[in-house]
Amino acid sequence: MDVLVNNAGRTQVGAFTETTDREPRDLFxxxxxxxxxxxxxxxxxxxxQGHALVENISSIGG
Structure with a gap:
């Protein structure tokens, strides 16, 4: 059985007023x-294969 686990992620640290337009676009x-x-x-x-699993994992920060 094939298994795909999507677990990539990161967050943006800092004041929103100092965030560029590019930074939230990169996160999205x-x-x-x-x-x-x-x-x-x-x-x-x-x-x-006929049988597989896709699992998407996130966090409260994502």
């Missing part, structure tokens, strides 16, 4: 789009 890219890209890349193989 990692937490949403990178997770979707990786899942999509492996989904065909997982379907061929």
């Amino acid at each position: 890219e990692l937490h949403v789009f990178d997770t979707a890209r990786l899942t999509r890349a492996l989904l065909s193989r997982m379907r061929e």
Whole structure:
């Protein structure tokens, strides 16, 4: 059985008023789009196997 565990993540430390526009975009890219890209890349193989598990893990900070 294939298992995909999406567990990547990071947070932004510092005052929101000192955050650039790029920083929250990078966070969103990692937490949403990178997770979707990786899942999509492996989904065909997982379907061929007939049985697989995709687990998305987050934290309160994510």
